[in-house]
Amino acid sequence: MLALALVATGAPSYADQPASGDSIWTRDKLTGDWGGLRSDLSKKGIDIGLRLSGYGQKVTSGGRDQNGESGGTMDYRFNFDADKLFGAKGLSFNVHARTRFGEDILGDAGNFVIPNTGMMMPAPGDYHGTDVTGLTASQYFPLFGGLANVTLGKLDIVDTVNGFFPNLGYGQEGFWNINSTVSALPWFGAVQGLSLYGAMGVTINQEYKMPQSGVVVTGTQNVATSWGSLSDSFDEGAWLAAFHRFLWKMDDKPGYFMVFVGGSTRKQASTDPHDFIHVPGQGIENTERLKPWDVALYLSQEIWRAEGNPDRKVTFLTGGTVGPDNPQFAQFNFFANVETFGLVNSRPHDRMGVAGWWNGLSPQYKDLVSPVADLRNPYGFEVYYNFAINKWTHLTADLQLAKNEWADDDVAVIPGVRLVIDF
Numbered sequence: 001m002l003a004l005a006l007v008a009t010g011a012p013s014y015a016d017q018p019a020s021g022d023s024i025w026t027r028d029k030l031t032g033d034w035g036g037l038r039s040d041l042s043k044k045g046i047d048i049g050l051r052l053s054g055y056g057q058k059v060t061s062g063g064r065d066q067n068g069e070s071g072g073t074m075d076y077r078f079n080f081d082a083d084k085l086f087g088a089k090g091l092s093f094n095v096h097a098r099t100r101f102g103e104d105i106l107g108d109a110g111n112f113v114i115p116n117t118g119m120m121m122p123a124p125g126d127y128h129g130t131d132v133t134g135l136t137a138s139q140y141f142p143l144f145g146g147l148a149n150v151t152l153g154k155l156d157i158v159d160t161v162n163g164f165f166p167n168l169g170y171g172q173e174g175f176w177n178i179n180s181t182v183s184a185l186p187w188f189g190a191v192q193g194l195s196l197y198g199a200m201g202v203t204i205n206q207e208y209k210m211p212q213s214g215v216v217v218t219g220t221q222n223v224a225t226s227w228g229s230l231s232d233s234f235d236e237g238a239w240l241a242a243f244h245r246f247l248w249k250m251d252d253k254p255g256y257f258m259v260f261v262g263g264s265t266r267k268q269a270s271t272d273p274h275d276f277i278h279v280p281g282q283g284i285e286n287t288e289r290l291k292p293w294d295v296a297l298y299l300s301q302e303i304w305r306a307e308g309n310p311d312r313k314v315t316f317l318t319g320g321t322v323g324p325d326n327p328q329f330a331q332f333n334f335f336a337n338v339e340t341f342g343l344v345n346s347r348p349h350d351r352m353g354v355a356g357w358w359n360g361l362s363p364q365y366k367d368l369v370s371p372v373a374d375l376r377n378p379y380g381f382e383v384y385y386n387f388a389i390n391k392w393t394h395l396t397a398d399l400q401l402a403k404n405e406w407a408d409d410d411v412a413v414i415p416g417v418r419l420v421i422d423f
Contacts, residue, residue, distance in 0.1 A: 029422045030392045045084030049077035050423035053118050053172045056416060059108045063404060063412030071102020071119055075172075090141055096134035096156050098122050109412045110404020111278045112185060112330070112359060112378050116416070117171025117178040120276055121158055121194055122224045131225045133195045134159055147206055152199035154223060155216075157191070160200065164243070164260075165298075166210055167315065167339065172420050173351065173386060176398050180337055180355035180382045183296045183321040189328025189362075190239065190264050190292035193222025194276050197233040205247060208254055213244040220266045222275045237266030237291075253313075255301035263293030270329045270365040279329055280405065281369030294323040312342035325364045332360030349388035356381050361405060374407040392422040 024030070031050075033039055041048065053075070058068030075098055082091035103126060104119040114120070122131040134156030140149050161182060162168045168181050178184045198218030202211040217240050219233030241262030248255055269286040271279060298319035306312035318336035325331055337355035342348035358379040366375045380402030387395045400414040 025390050028391045031423050043084070045081035047077075047079040047081070049075070049079075051075040051077075051172065052421045052423065054419045055102075055104075055116060055119060055176075056418075057105050057116060057176075057398075057414060058416070059105055059412050059414055061413045062410035063109045063113075063402075063414070064406065064409060065108040067105055067108040069103040069105050069108075071100070071104055073101070073118060073121070074099040090139055092138050092140075094134065094136050094138065095132065096159060097130060097132045099130040101128055105414070107278060109400075109402060109414055110378060110406060110409065111280055112361075112405045113380060113400075113402045113412065114178045114184070114277070115400050115402065115414050116176050117158070117181070118176070118418075120171075120178070121156075124276055127225070129225070133224050143203060147204045148202065149204060149211075150199065150201045153197070155196050155198050155200065155218060157194045157196060160216070164211060164258075165317075167341075172418070173394070174339060175337065175353055175355055175382055175384060176416060176418070177355075177357070177380065177382050177400055177402075179333075179335060179357040179359065179380060180353075181317075181335075183298070183319040183333045183335060185330040185359040186294050186321040186323045186328055186333050187262070187296070188274065188277055189270065189323070189330050190262065190294060191218075192220060192268075192272070192274050193224060195222060195224035196220070196239070197223060197228075197230050198239075205245075208247050208256075211243075211245070212247065214242070216241045216262075220264060224275070237264055239264045239266070250301065253302040253305055256299075258296075258298040258300070258319075260296040260298070261294070264291055267291055268327050270327045270362060270368065272327075280373040280375065281365075284369055284372065286368060288326065290324070290327040292323065292328050294321050294328070296321040306342070306345070309342070309348070312345075312348055314338065314340045314343065325362050329362055329365040330359055331362040334358050347388070349391070351386040351388075352384060354381075354383045375405045376403075376407045378405045379403055394418075394420045396420070 054072035056070045059066050078095040080093040082088035098121055100122055104116055106124050109115045122133055136151050136153035138151040175181045196218035200216045202214030205212040220236050221228050221233040243260040245256045245258040267289040269289050271281045271284055271286045300317045302313050302315050304314040316338050320334040323331055335357035337353055339353035341351050360377050382400045384396055384398040396418040398416040402412045
């Protein structure tokens with residue numbers, strides 16, 4: 001049950017692994033089992049995940065500015081199984097807090113390139129601090145012979161998206177650029193926060209171990225670095241979304257086609273400011289305020305699997321989004337990626353991938369900001385290799401090439417190195 005819960009809530013897979021092992025080099029986590037305390041807590045219903053992610057990244061040429069920075073995050077995850085704690089079957093409580101330190105190159109590459117998902121939370125730029133970005137209660141219950149879940153509270157949107165796409169990796173395990181992993185940019189024009197008060201209800205396919213269908217309702221006020229009131233969060237409207245995944249197997253290898261639709265009751269303008277992405281054209285008056293909506297389609301297929309080891313595989317994922325010309329600043333999006341997990345038998349825990357993406361900015365938005373910004377449709381390419389030093393340490397080399405939204409900027413060349421340690 002816990003493994004399904006972790007998939008559905010977006011908690012990383014490492015949180016469900018024992019911290020055993022006699023040697024520091026073979027144990028699952030750097031700090032081991034804490035003298036048996038970690039295992040005892042887990043048996044009683046308390047699971048703790050601690051992860052340090054450090055990044056070094058540089059725009060070596062092109063982009064807005066040639067600049068290199070280093071920074072990172074510390075993630076603290078706590079899962080409380082209420083069934084084990086006090087007999088409330090199917091109920092759990094989840095806390096996700098993040099500490100952000102150092103600097104990023106998000107603005108140097110271009111406003112809509114977003115080359116480092118991991119540094120977007122709790123807030124990008126020069127933000128430093130510790131915040132609770134996710135605090136939820138989840139109830140699991142049987143439904144029509146299957147399993148369903150209702151989650152409510154302060155939703156960490158990065159966790160939520162990773163729950164929909166379990167292999168994404170939070171920007172800490174797989175691709176760095178959010179455009180390489182999900183059809184993001186049009187949705188950023190409609191969802192103006194990465195931590196939102198709300199609720200989610202999903203059905204879970206137990207064979208495929210992933211959410212199959214569901215609905216999400218959130219407020220529109222970003223609460224990633226604050227604790228605004230629930231009423232204020234919904235004061236200007238609500239964001240509503242629904243999805244369904246059509247699952248299949250091809251030569252015993254799983255795949256799916258997913259339809260995701262969403263919209264907001266909040267009237268907004270394409271130049272409205274965001275807390276987590278800088279939208280060019282701030283200060284231009286735009287009195288036309290409309291309700292945004294988007295439709296996204298995804299196709300995923302496992303194309304290779306090692307005999308006897310389903311964790312060693314090659315996957316293909318592609319997706320795209322379409323929305324109205326107004327009020328979002330992006331109207332279209334397309335991406336595709338291929339990832340390998342343990343492709344080489346002697347390196348079963350290594351991971352690598354290649355991706356390409358393209359974002360179509362709204363013509364209305366480009367015309368609106370043309371007096372101060374000559375914009376084009378951005379696109380990019382990414383390749384990475386995640387080298388497992390041992391179970392608790394991973395070192396990733398990453399290279400991105402991106403043509404940003406500014407018409408006069410050259411292609412940005414963005415190499416990076418990421419070190420992730422599970423404590």
